[in-house]
Amino acid sequence: MSPIAIQVIQFFLSLSLLIVLHELGHFIPAKLFKTRVEKFYLFFDVKFSLLKKKIGETEYGIGWLPLGGYVKIAGMIDESMDTEAMKEEPKPWEFRSKPAWQRLIIMLGGVTVNFILAVLIYIGMAYKYGSQYIVMDSLKDGIAVVEPTIGDKAGIKTGDRILKVDGESIESFNNLFIEIINGNTITIERDGQQIEKELPVDFISTLIEDEEKARFLTLRQPFIIAEVSEGSVNKGIDLKEGDRVQTINGQDARYYDQVSTLLEANKGKTISINVLTKEGSSKTVEAQVSTEGKLGVALGRYSPYEYAELGYYDVKTEEYTFLEAIPAGINQGVETLGNYVKQLKKIFNPSTGAYKGVGGFKAIGSMFPDSWDWPAFWATTALISIILAFMNILPIPALDGGHVMFLLYEMISGRKPSDKFMEYAQMVGFFLLIGLLLFANGNDLYKMIFK
Incomplete structure (x- = not known):
């Protein structure tokens, strides 16, 4: 079907x-x-x-x-x-x-x-089913902005920790996007400093205009090697499945966005990569960066629970008895209604452009x-x-x-x-x-x- x-x-x-x-x-x-x-x-x-x-x-x-x-x-x-x-x-x-x-x-x-x-x-x-969510406060290295033009309009950059929306702390990363859509101000932590930013009135309109780019925020992707690709300039070097990149030339490089920036800056050069192996030991290898700014490796893809086990963030799982599920369900209903009312307020405000999304x-x-x-x-x-x-x-x-x-x-x-x-x-x-x-x-x- x-x-x-x-x-x-x-x-x-x-x-x-x-x-x-x-x-x-x-x-x-x-x-x-x-x-x-x-x-x-x-x-x-x-x-x-x-x-x-x-x-x-x-x-x-x-x-x-x-x-x-x-x-x-x-x-x-x-x-x-x-x-x-x-x-x-x-x-x-x-x-x-x-x-x-x-x-x-x-x-x-x-x-x-x-x-x-x-x-x-x-x-x-x-x-x-209970509930499972990524704890927002556990994202010590912040979030990734995958659409920089939209992130710039909101005043958010990769690596920022989003602490609050409209003065309220965000507990679950799963709810972050809807909170930002409904919000007017965000509080972020950047380079150890807390900054409060006002979201543009027409920010929703920006998201609606290009719905494919609307999900401009995501979790930062850890750079974990799956294998060295066939035909890679680095075929045969000591990089194995599960190796987690920690630094490149002594600079922090645990995430894909950090690695890609450093590779771009070292095109055609030899670099020193420090990785953490599956077994938990540390090793340093010399690798060649192609003229296109690539290492020639495939990245491993893991579930949120596997990333949590590796220490990148915390996943909270809550199970409920039937009696415990009653207040949980009521709270979910009230919260969903509250979010919808916030969205409706923005729809009735022409300056937000939210009516385009009806x-x-x-x-x-x-x-x-x-x-x-x-x-x-x-x-x-x-x-x-x-x-x-x-x-x-x-x-x-x-x-x-x-x-x-x-x-x-x-x-x-x-x-x-x-x-x-x-x-x-x-x-x-x-x-x-x-x-x-x-x-x-x-x-x-x-x-x-x-x-």
């Missing part, structure tokens, strides 16, 4: 799960408060549905337009825009006849389920791995669930948050907005959502064609 097909299947599987559970969040309290639910649909059934079956007073079905789903609650102006029923006298089983607090619970049900689902996924993942269905689909990886699938599903929860609670008419906003107004003022006002508000919200949908998917299309 092709990677794209796997991503598409995962996308629709995740989307279907999230939509059905979101709508159940409205459906269950509606039924508990004896409110009639006329339809329960996965996807929209514009003009016709793919499948449908009526059970009791509710028609359950699958529509053909995969832009979401809905429950049609009697006596409520919603996506269906069924205003004819609203002209009749209110019935006891209709949404509009229920107390405001019950209507509020019904409207909050969907986003509540989305957030709870994300937390449950995080709890399950913490319990089953994506539609293609962008969401590309979040899934291109091979079956259940931990990645569930992590992505949890993230999208939190995004859906937050987006739905925004005070925009036609979204749950719009209904909540008007219900809160009613509860505070004691005055209920008229049906005609709600009808117009729903229409305005609908056009806003269509505009956002076109913009997001237009961004996807633009990137496909021009990038």
Whole structure:
């Protein structure tokens, strides 16, 4: 099966799960408060549905337009825009006849389920897989900047130790990139001095403009020899698999970036290389640098755990009992929501250029791995669930948050907005959502064609 097909299947599987559970969040309290639910649909059934079956007073079905789903609650102006029923006298089983607090619970049900689902996924993942991450404070020799032009704009250089973002210490290297994206200031240590730098307002825009270079930071690559290549100018010298370069001509050269700089400066010359062997002994060998600035050796590639065993950094592994996984999952959910809110703030600030990164269905689909990886699938599903929860609670008419906003107004003022006002508000919200949908998917299309 092709990677794209796997991503598409995962996308629709995740989307279907999230939509059905979101709508159940409205459906269950509606039924508990004896409110009639006329339809329960996965996807929209514009003009016709793919499948449908009526059970009791509710028609359950699958529509053909995969832009979401809905429950049609009697006596409520919603996506269906069924205003004819609203002209009749209110019935006891209709949404509009229920107390405001019950209507509020019904409207909050969907986003509540989305957030709870994300937390449950995080709890399950913490319990089953635990967590592993590279301890940021253990990177004594700093990080590597693999895209210098972007690093220069952020004021970060290879070898810098990034201590804080917005005054908060970063515990995990795994979270560094998202923290920098969401941040405004960074504190780094360079040559023993602490420096605080302000990130450019449009830094996100810089990353979006060339997404292939967006991951401009990485771990520094230790220079560990795998073998001396065939045809190398250094074939036959005493360099073996597992030898770790320590110095070249007496200068520190433990990492690839250091070695490449020194080799470039010694093209065509003989150099003295000090290495640490697998057995832990030290030796010095004379080697020739080619006119291209190469040693002619292949580098060893190791897992993060193997690098940790060699002392380059620390990998922290945490395992949780089921009870311990509960607060861990809740914390992960809250942290993910907080990060998303920070990103949304930047999107709504035009000067950041973050709006250029807003994506539609293609962008969401590309979040899934291109091979079956259940931990990645569930992590992505949890993230999208939190995004859906937050987006739905925004005070925009036609979204749950719009209904909540008007219900809160009613509860505070004691005055209920008229049906005609709600009808117009729903229409305005609908056009806003269509505009956002076109913009997001237009961004996807633009990137496909021009990038």
